[in-house]
Amino acid sequence: MAAIFAVSRPAAAFDTDFGGSDFKVRWDNTMRANLGVRTTAPDPVIGANPAFSAGEYSFGRGGIDTSRLDVLSELDAQWQGQIGARASFAGWYDLAYQNHAVKIDPALAAAGIPSGYGPNGSGLSDYALNRYRGPGGEFLDAFGWARFDLGSVPVTVKAGRHSIYWGESLLLGGAIHGVAYSQVPLDLIKGFANPGTEIKELYRPLGQISANAQLTPELSISGQYFLEWQSYLYPEAGTFAGPADFAFNGPYGQFAKLGPNSFYFKNGGANESRKHDWGTALRYTPGFVDGTVGLYYRHYADKLAAVLLVPNPGGQGPMSPTLNSPLQYQQFYGEGVDLAGLSYARQIAGISTAIEAAYRYNTPLQAQALGLTTPPAAGLAPVLFPNGLPRLIGNSYQARGDTLHLVANALGTLPPSMLWSIATWNIEATYSRLITIRDNQDMFFGMGYGVCRSTPQLSGAGLAKNKNDGCATENQAGLGASFTPTWYQVFSGVDLLMPLNGSLTYWGNSPVTLGGNAGSGTYSAGLGADIRSTLRLDVKYIGFFGNTLDNGKMVTSSNGLLSLLKNRESVVFTAKVTF
Amino acid sequence: MKRITSVAAVLMLISAGASAKLTADESKKLGTSLTAVGAEKAANADGSIPEYTGGITQAPAGYVAGSGSRIDPFAAEKPLFSVDGKNAAQHQEKLSEGTRAMLQKYPSYRLDVFPTHRSVALPKAALDRTAVVARTADTSDGGASLVNASAAIPFPIPHNGSEAMWNHLVHYQPACTQLKFSAYFVEQGGRANLTSSVEGWLQAPYWQEKSTADSNVYLRLRLAYDGPPRRAGEALMLIDPVDYAQKGRRAYQYLPGQRRVKLAPDLAYDTPNPATAGASTFDEVYLFNGAMDRFDFTLVGKKEIYVPYNAYKAVYQSTSDQLLKQNFLNPDQVRWELHRVWVVEAKLKPGKRHIYGKRTFYLDEDSWVVLMSDEYDARGQLFRVGTALMAPEYDAPSPAADTHIHYDLTSGAYGINVWPGAKGWIRMTECKSESAWSPDALAAAGVR
Secondary structure (H helix, E strand, O other): OHHHHHOOOOOOOEEEEEOOOOEEEEEEEEEEEEEEEEOOOOOHHHHOOOOOHHHHOOOOOOOEEEEEEEEEEEEEEEEOOOEEEEEEEEEEEEHHHOOOEOOOOHHHHHOOOOEOOEOOOOEOOHHHHHHHOOOEEEEEEEEEEEEEEEOOEEEEEEEEEEOOOOOOOOOHHHHHHOOOOOOOOEEHHHHHHOOOOOHHHHEOOEEEEEEEEEOOOOEEEEEEEEOOOOOOEOOOOOOOOOOOOOOOOOOOEEEEEEOOEEEEEEEEEEEOOOOOOEEEEEEEOOHHHOEEEEEEEEEEOOOOOEEEEEEOOOOOOOOOOOOOOOEEEEEEOOOOEEEEEEEEEEEEOOEEEEEEEEEEEEEEOOOOOOEEOOOOOHHHHHHHOOOOOOOOEOOEOOOEEEEEEEEEEEEEEEOOOOOOOEEEEEEEEEEEEEEEEEEOHHHOOEOOOHHHOOOHHHHHOOOOOOHHHOOEOOEEEEEEEEEEEEEEEEEOOEEEEOOEEEEEEEEOOOOOOOOOOOOOEEEEEEEEEEEOOOEEEEEEEEEEEOOEEEOOOOEEEEOOHHHHHOOOOEEEEEEEEEO | OHHHHHHHHHHHHHHHHHHOOOOHHHHHHEOOOEOOOOOEOOOOOOOOOOOOOOOOOOOOOOOOOOOOOOOOOOOOOOOOEEEEOOOHHHHHHHOOHHHHHHHHHOOOOEEEEOOOOOOOOOOHHHHHHHHHHOOOOEEEHHHOEEEOOOOOOOOOOOOOHHHHHHHHHOOOOOOEEEEEEEEEEEOOOOOEEEEEEEEEEEEOHHHOOOOOOOOOEEEEEEEEEEEOHHHOOOEEEEEEEOEOOOOOOEEEEEEOOOOEEEEOOOOOOOOEOHHHOOOOEHHHOOOOOOOOOOEEEEEEEEEEEEEEOOOHHHHHHOOHHHHEOOOOEOHHHOEEEEEEEEEEEEEEOOOOOOOEEEEEEEEEOOOOOEEEEEEEEOOOOEEEEEEEOOOOEOOOOEOOOOOEEEEEOOOOOEEEEEEOOOOOEEEEOOOOOHHHHOHHHHHHOOOO
16 A cells, blocks of 8 residues: 555656657646735726626635636647657636626616626626636647658648747737737737736647648748637626626626617627638848848738627517617627738847738727627717728728738846846837828728817717827837846755746827737736756736726726726736746 | 077967967977877887877778667777775875865775777868967966867967867867757756756857857757756757957856846856756756956866766766766766876955855867866865766767766765767757857747
8 A cells, every 4th residue: 555655756747668669758737826816995986887897706805816726638639750749739718607606886787787797686698608717728728740851951840730920029009010910819918917928828729721831941931721610718797807797708798878768788799700811921041131020921811809799680689678789799800901011130239139021901900899890879970980991891881991010029037146047037118100091991990090180079978089098099109128137046946036027008098909009018026946857836916007097086098008007917826837 | 690580489489388379499399299189199118008090080880870879889898807995005196186086985985997089070161170279379467268270179288287278178169069968967866857958059160160159159058957857948058169258258047937038147167057856056057168368278288187088978878877876977888098187276356256166177189178176175185086988979070078077075965967879969050040049049949
């Protein structure tokens, strides 16, 4: 008996060679436990708005906003390095959402106003429960690969569910503005719960066939053809990092007042794209430029939604007959976007630097959250849509136009000193601007267009918006950075780290979705311990900031949805082990 | 006429002293009193270092051809004597500063000294070419770059410290090797943690007869990590040029998850090497690698000292349980021999930054490989002791002291890197195609 128990090593991980080193199998498992505690009390001014109440009141001060266990299991098999397969599986369970009741502002509840999930105190929807409480699980990677020589050209082919991410961008800002925008849907549930998380942890692989050929030692060509489409994963209504009670896939609807009448806009779900994205890239590393130049062309469907109001034939909704639903809102994903991109990476003075430029042709432009696609009253048609009613173009009512995006980043280390053993840092700047509008111009949520005009009629109808409400400005610029000093062997076998992260849109509102709103951003400051290269412990303080408008009692508008998270500060403890 | 010649000879000598090219007199010594690579051919005074007779050029019986896991041709020998803290004083002259400090600090630290075998051998082509190339080889930019040299030991008779160090940087190795090795960090308490498990490819275009690579590249290294589990899937690539002053090292890192490659210029100088949990710096891999521009290198002279040599047992046979003991490698597993070494002292240049203020390197006379190093901090305190385990690849033939250890005298912890051990190997292989050495090829090879 004792002998059996003496074998206490985890038996799960293995790395096996079968028959010499021809056939290799690896199986690794990572477990991560997160415990988050909210440090700020719900802000009654944010919570007084029925569109932002359930998120703000999701957890009280000192409440455990996450108590989550994540498992990532990775299995790789290969034969002679020529052919192989890989599968990864993610599983999760969060006790903080066990028996979690959706709460809203007590005053709203007393007035009988429902939350996004129906009457106050009801539970999350099945979708939100699966994503947040679990137990949930899904395959991420699931693909086969082969490597062979075509003549003298080495070729790699991958088929199945995997992610390919081109260009040189580093952080979330770069993922939105870089050449790889919408190339991989990102898991923003994870991204918002852990600001500063590297984008690689947020990738959601899609079914595709991809290939890379190294034509010459200096020149490589890549291509990919997608077999499926998926949107980003969004932080959902009524959860700790959910900015809006109507968004996205979780809630049933949104309470709204139009004039004297109350309604419950029905959540009409997502208009998923059925198109096949594709793209190609050339990468050139000639001696004379001392760096890598990349040229990219991609044709894709957007993977970030515009949430727009459309008619709901019959007017029936989840709260009928108490509250009718003459309108419903749906997620729209514009198709047929062409992106041409350029990247250049080189080493300058011991620093790894890169720039990217992306031109999006016919891209869906920023739309107002819950923006109208039809006039709520006949008389408002010329007021809202002076250029005619918006049309459904490539699966979306959004305005279409061309945008230019620039990304510049650098990463490096600060050498050993009295202050640290080593410190790593990175910084990424983004810039975007509207070049031209091609269609549906009244749907553009940008200064001088649609509701972002200061006409007396719009103002009179209470519909006029400006840049403080999120209307896009001519230019936008943002910045993200991280700095992590490390101290080796502070205790025997223990390295300490202090990861500091921040991001900020310092100038303007972007013409594209999630491109950044002036004055909004995230920050986190933490302390980590790396124990014997096996166990990693972290404690992090996480917060958001941004600008909202209020009338003293209630937030009436915000510059970007992210700004609504400005009061959701928390401390998160994390333990992570790979075996 | 005769007078003119002698004046010319004098001028030549002077210019040789400055520009470091070999004189006619020096050239004559090569292959006569000196070996083809510039070592003293004769035995030492008391015969404890024998005459050089060409080294071992054939694998001993019992070596499995192609296995890359080398058996010990001297396994039957017994140590002549041992050196420990008690009798260190008697051997004072034959110990490096670092070894003295280790013996002083750890009463149980011990050197088992075996008969000396000058086993290092180089292929004939390399020796022949050295005689030619040595006449033209030179350095530029104050020693930072190597010029007019390839496929040869550039400075068999070095005139200064940087020439000797160039001999180390471009020391002979087979054109293409494949390696499977581990790195461990051993805590001061004795617990050994696996920090890397690696499969690597090393290419030495400097030694390739017909290399299509950029002629300025002398070394290329590509590593794929398969352990510890957290590092599995990581990869990196280093490309080192002879013209450091112009181009410098290019390092690329493959990032799992992103399936992309980023430039990683920090994998150099005194950046702590995560492969040894920070117990050594990047430029301490192989005891010294990379650019020399932060130090002034002085050639001190030659010495006879005890160095780990023919350490096949520790390099290829030991398991981690057998070898990695508290504070130092298990002395039972490590073979030491008396060898002649060149001593090179490096002092931090004014205005340059490095965690070490002074470094002493001990270079094997038969291979030019650095076998020991003493690393001093900014205050001049001996901080770390580097030791490389020489175990020549008799099947090539080639010298090899890839496995190296850094002892931290302050903390008592140490790191060992590029250690094949019982499970790994170092094999000569066919060279990968040129296309394999581009950053995008590194990205394409990634699965995770």
